[in-house]
Amino acid sequence: MSVLVDPSVVYRDEFLAALREFAREGSRYYDPQRVANDFPRFVQALLQQRDRAYVGSGLVPFSDYWLIDNGEYIGRLSVRHELNDYLYRLGGHIGYEIRPSRRRHGYGYEILHLGLKKAQLLGLKRVLVTCDETNIGSKKIIEQNGGVFENSAAAEGSSIRKLRYWIDIL
Numbered sequence: 001m002s003v004l005v006d007p008s009v010v011y012r013d014e015f016l017a018a019l020r021e022f023a024r025e026g027s028r029y030y031d032p033q034r035v036a037n038d039f040p041r042f043v044q045a046l047l048q049q050r051d052r053a054y055v056g057s058g059l060v061p062f063s064d065y066w067l068i069d070n071g072e073y074i075g076r077l078s079v080r081h082e083l084n085d086y087l088y089r090l091g092g093h094i095g096y097e098i099r100p101s102r103r104r105h106g107y108g109y110e111i112l113h114l115g116l117k118k119a120q121l122l123g124l125k126r127v128l129v130t131c132d133e134t135n136i137g138s139k140k141i142i143e144q145n146g147g148v149f150e151n152s153a154a155a156e157g158s159s160i161r162k163l164r165y166w167i168d169i170l
Contacts, residue, residue: 004065014073018099093127
């Protein structure tokens with residue numbers, strides 16, 4: 001059974017293995033070596049981002065959660081507590097990713113479904129979720145979780161548009 005948990009040093013090896021998978025496919029969201037050098041500090045920084053006092057200027061507080069299945073790190077979900085202009089146009093309230101080796105196993109649907117419950121606990125009643133127009137898997141996941149298409153938006157410097165969906169979570 002999969003659960004969303006707060007980031008924890010308990011999952012260090014699993015998280016780092018997932019980062020290496022992402023790096024092999026070209027993603028550089030986090031540098032695996034840098035994260036590995038001081039994993040407890042990395043986890044602490046993630047947890048602190050929930051508090052506005054630790055968020056940089058122009059950014060919003062967010063809560064990161066990790067999807068764990070039988071002790072294995074499956075993916076990451078971020079719930080932004082509010083939207084700034086950039087997030088309203090392109091990023092949305094919720095972002096998620098599934099490690100490459102665990103994609104196409106139903107985890108995308110599950111992580112978003114569980115993430116909507118976390119968003120509701122934060123007091124959100126309606127959330128914006130976006131995806132690249134070329135990401136058919138995410139488009140289907142968002143729609144299966146009740147996403148209602150609003151429009152697409154141009155992302156500066158990219159020919160790929162962002163699809164914008166709203167999900168009511170009352």
